[in-house]
Amino acid sequence: MELEVGILVILGLCAFVAGFVDSIAGGGGLITIPALLAVGIPPAQALGTNKLQATFGSFSATLYFWRRGYIELAEMKGAILAVFIASSVGTIFVQFIDAAILSRVIPFLLIGFALYFLFSPKVSNEGSKRYLGALGMALAAGVVGFYDGFFGPGTGSFFAVVFVALGGYGITHATANAKLLNFTSNVASLLFFALGGKVLWIIGLVMAIGQYLGARLGSRAAVKHGARIIKPLIVTASLVISARLLWQQYGG
Template identity: 60%
Template sequence: MEFEISVLALLAVAALVAGFIDAIAGGGGLITIPALLATGMPPTMALATNKLQSSFGSFSATYYYFRRGLLDWRTMKWAIGCTFVGSVLGTIAVQLIDASILQKILPFLLAAFAVYFLCSPRVGDQDRQHRLGIIPFALLIGTGIGFYDGFFGPGTGSFFALAFIALAGFSMAKATAHTKLLNFTSNIASLLFFILGGQVVWVAGLSMALGQFIGARLGSKVVISQGTRIIKPMLVSVSLVMSLHLLWQQYPAWFSWLSF
């Protein structure tokens, strides 16, 4: 596919905004996927190209958190491996299985997560006692959410953040940092199989990559400086916006009262 310079510039700006939001609370795909589809790109190519550009954003955020000492590689090695395997399996499965059931359930899950983030006393700046050990967490959360990200994707960041806070006992900032690490892992795994399938539109994806990298770096700095004050409201807001967006797609009749 060929694109005008102005279109590539707009895609890069969309990626910058998405990278900033994604580094804090996830949900950047709500911006980048519609932007890619607006160019006339087929859905499969849009998803594949989105994985390419989002990999740069998740890498930028992960590297920044690593430099600030927020990543615990020793405890995350099992989760990284399981997430990679899960994402590969999900990317293969999406070509064989109907994802419509997930599409119908997801908005309600995201709304429930928003309520949890808003109300739970476990969400804060300090680590708490974990409920799952390292290996059970890797097998259950890494493989499960990795599979989901390769299979469908929306809300992956919220799922990881909730798991780290509720099950691993991480603080908000630490959960956000490790969420980006596993996001990057699942993005790379899925991207490899999209590349093998010849689905990536390189010129669009690489144009967006620069914006993603910069936006993710800026968002990561905000996480370090602001902590729960910015992360919690962003997680709640992004989860609710994603929930409403998906509800509008799945159940448009519910929103008919908005017509003028």
């Protein structure tokens, strides 16, 4: 599928904004998927192409956080493996199973997460009590990875809840490790979308440039401002995703 240069530029700008938001709070797909659909790309190819450009954004954010010491790769290797496998399985499952039931449940979970991040004293730059060990964290992350491969909206909020509420991480460290696992999940999903011929490579790579740059700026803002910027953006992203899903079910 070929698009005019002007349309590609607009898609690249959408990806830039999405990369900035997604690197901090998740929810970038709320910007890029509607943009892809709006220019006439079929839904399956829009999802596959979105995974391509999102992979570059999550990689950019992960690299920035890792270079500044917010990610310990050795500590996360079990979670990385679990998320990769689970996301791959989720991506395969979604091709055979109707994911509509999740669209009825997820909005209310996200609203609950928004309220948690808004009111919980644990959500700060400081760490707190850890409730799960390495194996428990890997399994919990794997569940989120499966969800990302199977359905996707709000994955950033789910990963953040795992790290803050169960892992005792401060919000900036939680965001950093969430992007690492989001990158892992994106790579796994992209692999299976590509094998299924669902990726428009030229469009995805143009958008990837915007994603990479936007995520770079977003992760820099997250490190600089910490909970002051991360907390309100996660709350906002969770509520916006919930509103969108509820509108699709009851308002359309």
